[in-house]
Amino acid sequence: xxxxxxxxxxxxxxxxxxxxxxxxxxxxxxxxxxxxxxxxxxxxxxxxxxxxxxxxxxxxxxxxxxxxxxxxxxxxxxxxxxxxxxxxxxxxxxxxxxxxxxxxxxxxxxxxxxxxxxxxxxxxxxxxxxxxxxxxxxxxxxxxxxxxxxxxxxx
Numbered sequence: 001x002x003x004x005x006x007x008x009x010x011x012x013x014x015x016x017x018x019x020x021x022x023x024x025x026x027x028x029x030x031x032x033x034x035x036x037x038x039x040x041x042x043x044x045x046x047x048x049x050x051x052x053x054x055x056x057x058x059x060x061x062x063x064x065x066x067x068x069x070x071x072x073x074x075x076x077x078x079x080x081x082x083x084x085x086x087x088x089x090x091x092x093x094x095x096x097x098x099x100x101x102x103x104x105x106x107x108x109x110x111x112x113x114x115x116x117x118x119x120x121x122x123x124x125x126x127x128x129x130x131x132x133x134x135x136x137x138x139x140x141x142x143x144x145x146x147x148x149x150x151x152x153x154x155x
Contacts, residue, residue, distance in 0.1 A: 001034075001035060001066050001067055001068050002066075002067070002068065002069060002072075002092055003064075003065070003066055003092065003093050003094070003095065003096050004063075004064075004065040004066075004067070004072055004090050004091065004092055004093065005062065005063075005064055005065075005090070005091045005093055005096070005097075006062070006063040006064075006065055006072070006075075006088070006089070006090045006091075007060060007061065007062050007063075007088070007089045008022075008026075008060075008061055008063075008079055008085055008087070008088045008089075009048075009052070009058035009059065009060055009085070009086040009087045009088075010022060010058060010059040010061070010084050010085055010086065011053075011055055011058065011059075011083075011084050011085075011086060012045055012055055012056075012057040012058055012059065014059065014084050016042070016059065018084070019042065019059045019061060020042070022061075022082070022084065022085070023040055023042075023061055023063070025078075026063065026075050026078070026079070027040070027063070029071065029074055029075045029078060030065055030067050030071050030072070030075055032071075033067065033068065033070060033071035033074060034067065034068055034071060035065060035066060035067020035068060035071040035072075036065075036066050036067065037063050037064065037065055037066075038064040038065070038066055038096050039062075039063070039064040039096070040061070040062070040063055040064075041061065041062040041100070041101055041103070041104055042059070042060075042061050043059075043060035043061065043062065043103050043104070044059070044060065045057050045058065045059055045060075046058065046060050052086045052087060053086055055086060058086050058087075060103075062101055062103070064096045064097070066096070072090060076088055076090060
């Protein structure tokens, strides 16, 4: 059987218990068609990057699935009919991730490193406001007098 990572977004209006019930329904569909759900993670309510069907937030849930493609297709079909589901994404993977997903790990465990440290691709900036030598500069001519402009005189 094939391995899949499946994420679905549910409307923020539904309660977390209703999201768990939806997850139970989808797990039952997978099980009835000969597959199994290896891991389920509820990521909570998160802000969306843009509005989806007039919603600014959504409940995120991840399912790691080991099932035939027909079972996943049937689950996706049922999700597309459900009004509480905003978006779905299913990816076929070579191996299912063990342990918590990247969304559930703490920021300290992340491989990205310290995000607040100095950037290594830039040199030191020195004191704020410090400017280097600006080189030769030409002399500016004096500004026109305001009274001369009002009378229409030209320099």
